[in-house]
Amino acid sequence: MVNSDLFRVKEKVTVQGGKGSVVPRNFVSIGSCFPAVASPNYAAASPKSPHIMETHVTATANILPPPNGPHIMGTSAAAPPNCPRITETRVTATANILPITPHANLVRYVPLYQAALKGDWERAEKFLQEQQKEICQHYGPNSALIYDYRSIVTARITNASETALHIAAGARRVHFVEELVKLMHREDLELKNKDDNTALCFAAASGITQIAKVMVAKNPKLPGIRGNKGATPLYVATLLGHRDMVWYLYSASKNFLTEHDLVKLLIATVTTNLFNVALEILSKCPPLAIVRDENEETALHILAQKPSAFASGCNFGIWKRFLYSFPYIKQVYDTKVMHFQAIEVVKVLWHEVLKLDDKNMSALLREPSRPLFVAAELGIAEFIAVLLRDYPDLLWKVNSDNQSIFHTAVAHHQEKIFILIHDIGALKDLITSYVDGNNNNMLHLAGNLAPSSRLNTISGAALQMQREHQWFKEVEKVMQPLYMEMKNSEGKTPRTLFTEKHANLVKEGEKWMKDTASSCMIVATLIATVVFAAAFTVPGGNYDDKGIPVFLEVRSFIVFAISDALALFSSITSVLMFLSILTSRYAAEDFLETLPRRMVLGLTTLFVSIATMVIAFSATLFIVLRSRLDWIAIPIAILACVPVTMFALLQFPLFMDIIHSTHGFGIFYRPGKHMLY
Known part of the structure; x- marks a missing residue:
């Protein structure tokens, strides 16, 4: 079946045999009585014939209007005597004479699909040449003169109606795309798959800017x-967070973006942490800061839900906290830049919000969510600090439970908000006097168990209990004595509720x-047993008459003797520490300092005993x-370091957590510089 709409006449035709019979200038209809009569330079169309472009045809043919749409008949089709004859017809045809059927032709294009997926352009060229060779075999060697590769490179080769360009772009094959585009016309790049996506959408999703x-x-x-x-290709790239691709497509899409597109783009850049792009958009169109999307949210609402975009919202471990102080590391530098840009976006957004009247500002801060309280719940201290510095009245805002942002911070155990x-x-004396509908004050909220999302960031139930007790003690410091014994609607004091x-x-x-x-303790006991026995069976033995070790000089x-003694003393000390833990009373207050200190001392002495035991053995x-074997010293020393290092690495995180939570600055450490005022 040939689509006649693809054939376009470049010049007028000469009609013989019928008065006033002419062929329309815009389209040439190929009827059912079109015989395969052509000059030697013309390859007759058939279901297997290639795509013909810029083809000049000289033909003598009988033409009838097609009864059921245009199609090609065989050479045996007879023409009625009244059929007008067209002679010396000069036609330029652009036709996909290789029909695309959903299932029959997909197998034919498997080599091209595989080549596009792997980026194997040589294999693709071989496939195209084989198609040309097939045409020559079927229609003669001269048919290759009018054949090109366009019908193949624009063919739908998957069930989703994707072309080879879609596949290569999605597979990030730069060279393949470059060669493929050379064989295509400008409008061929606009072909869409079943989901209405062009190949550029696939390129945007791949993140390869060169494609x-x-x-x-x-x-x-x-x-x-x-x-x-x-969705525009720019929006696709933004949703996937491809920074370089977003910058390129943003510069190439400026003439196509509507205000609705810019709002969606701003929300997407904030969602995917592309804050430098968000700042660029806001600098060009500041009013977008207060425009809501289809979910009635502004960029400020979205940013309040992203703790990972701010330093205070990132729950870094020990190593990450240590590395964060070294901005010369690229990953650390990029993270710090992102955190800084996020704060700048908050400032720009808030600056535009402050231009609103009180009614509209209240509506924005209340619906569909409360960004101030969402940020307090997630522990984004920088976000809240920016808002409170420029609009101090927010300090007195309460949620539906009559709780301030500090009450919310206590309820969700967000220490970086609470220390503000x-x-x-x-003024904190007035804030702490607030009670909710159940007559719970701030200390009652501290008496509740922390949310699991916060509790699970701490290793071990004992340290979790320690953290809970620390929270209760810290909130207790800012409360007036009257409120410490205050009962809620259930008749419970904060201490009773905590218990x-x-x-x-x-x-x-x-x-x-x-x-x-x-x-x-089991490990420490075994070490004590071994090193105690080693003290009486010294290497080399003793002189029989005096009992003095043979290798005493x-x-x-000497290294053996000292190491063995240290291993014995430290292992016994470790056993005693762990024994005291086993016999403790386990009151809630014991988890605050007593038990963690004993655990630290026990782990320290156990490590010393293991290290000195290995030294004594070496x-x-x-x-x-x-x-x-004089050379034996070096391999022995290297092998001796392995078990000691493994123990240190495996127990170091727990050891440092206990040290930090018990003897360090703690989570409620307040820097000298105030964040608010």
């Missing part, structure tokens, strides 16, 4: 052609402590083997 540049250079209209659900209460001076809510956690903490102490023996081997 997009090649396509846009061929057809500058591509950035404005929308894909699935009206020390920046407001005596009830944490009863299960105390049991879990006791079990964790006992299990850890029992395992470590050798330096390695010294013994060296003493025995040194006379014949």
Whole structure:
């Protein structure tokens, strides 16, 4: 079946045999009585014939209007005598004479699909040449003169109606795309798949900027052609966070973007942490800061829900906290830049919000969510600091439960928000007096168990209980004595509520402590047993008459003796520490300092005993083997470091967590510089 709409007449034709019979100038209809009569330079059309472009045809043919649409008949089709004859017809045809059927022709294009997926252009060229060879075999060698590759490179080769360009772009094959685009016309790049996506949408999703540049250079209209659900390629790249691609397509799409597109783009850049692009958009069109999207949210609402975009919202571990102080590392530098840009976006957005009247500002801060309280719940201190510095009245805002942002911070255990209460001076006495509908004050909220999302960031039930007790003590410091014994609507004081809510956690903490102490005590006991026996079976033995060690004058023996003694003393100390943990009373207050300190001392002495035991063993081997194997010292020293290093690495995170939470600055450390005022 041939689509006659694809055939376009370039010049007028001469009609013989019928008065006034002419062929329309815009389209040439190929009827059912079109015989295969052609000059030697013309290859007759058939279901297997190639795509013909800019083909000059001289033909004598009988033509009838097609009864059921245009199609090609065989050479045996007879023409009625009244059929007008067209002679010396000069036609330029652009036709896909290779019909695309959903299933029959897909197998034919498997080699091209595989080549596009792997980026194998040589294989693709071979496939195209084979198609040309097939045409020559079917229609003669001269048919190759009018054959080109366009019908193949624009063919739909998947069930989703994707072309080879779609596949290569999605597979990030730059060279393949470059070669493929050379064989295509400008409008061919606008072909869409079943989801209405062009190949540029695939390139945008791939994130390879060079692929997009090649396509846009061929057809500058591509950035404005929308894909699935009206999304532009720029929006697709933004949703996937491809920064370089976004910058390129943003510069190439400026003439195609509507205000609605810019709002969606601004929201998407904030969502995917592309804050430098968001700042660029806001600098060009500041009013977008207060425009709502289809979910009635502004960029400020979205940013309040992104703790990872701010330093205070990132729960860094020990190593990450340490590395964060070294901005010369690229990854750390990029993270710091992102955090800085996020704060700048908040400032720009808030500056535009402040231009609103009180009614509209209140509406924006209340619906569909409350960004101030969302940020407090997620612990984004920088976000809240920016808002409060420029609009201090927000300090007195309360949510539906009559709770301030500090009450919200306590309820969700966000210490970086809570410590801001020390920046407001005596006003904190008024804030802490707020009670909710159940007559719970701030200390009652501290008495509740922390949300699991916050509790699970701490290793071990014992340390979790310690953190809960620290929270209660810290909130207690800012409360007036009157409120410490205040009862809620259930008749419970803050201390009573704390005890009830944490009863299960105390049991879990006791079990964790006992299990850890029992395992470590077994190891310490074995070490004490071994090194005690080694003291009486010294390497080389003793002189029988005096009982003096044979190698007493050798330096390695002195190392052995000292190491063995240290291993014995430290292992016994470790056993005693772990034994004291097992026999503790396990009251809630014990988790605050007593039990963690004993655990730290026990782990420290256990590490020392393991290290000195390994040193004593290494010294013994060296003493025995040194006379014949002088080189043995180096491999022994290297191997001795392995178990000691493994123990240190495996236990170091737990050890540092205990040290930090018990003896360090703690989570409520307040820097000298105030964040608010």
